[in-house]
Amino acid sequence: MSETPTAGVLAGREHRLPIRVYYEDTDFTGLVYHAGYARWFERGRSEFLRCAGVEHTALMAEDAAVVVTRLCIDYKKPARIDDALVVITSYERFSGPRVAIRQRIERAGELLVSAEVDCAVISMDGRPRRPPASLARALGPHLATAS
Secondary structure (H helix, E strand, O other), rough: OOOOOOOOOEOOOOEEEEEEOOHHEEOOOEEEEEHHHHHHHHHHHHHHHHHHOHHHHHHHHHHOOEEEEEEEEEEEOOOOOEEEEEEEEEEEEOOOOEEEEEEEEEEOOEEEEEEEEEEEEEOOOOOOOOHHHHHHHHHHOOOOOOO
């Protein structure tokens, strides 16, 4: 039997990815180290794409990648070891090569951290490009607005 990691659940415009806080995620105070949230946000964005039918290797085969150009994180409350968290991701809109994303991390419905993320679709040589048709098609039904 082959086991696969959870990709979370995509429902409508939001993707929900459960995360458990492990000892390795915390600093000496037992609280999640600030950079840990950025890693979890990255996983949320990637798993959203996977649930929408897009894998990074397929994008690369189409000469495309999605890279972060701006990440603004607002820390409200700390997460602690053993907490069960949910990373909630919504892809908001495309504008040319740009992609706007909103994310948050909650513990039992309580907001701990939120983020506004700006990304760009680039070719494998690093130049901005419009999203491939496969990406636009897969994300289209989940976007707040498209251009």
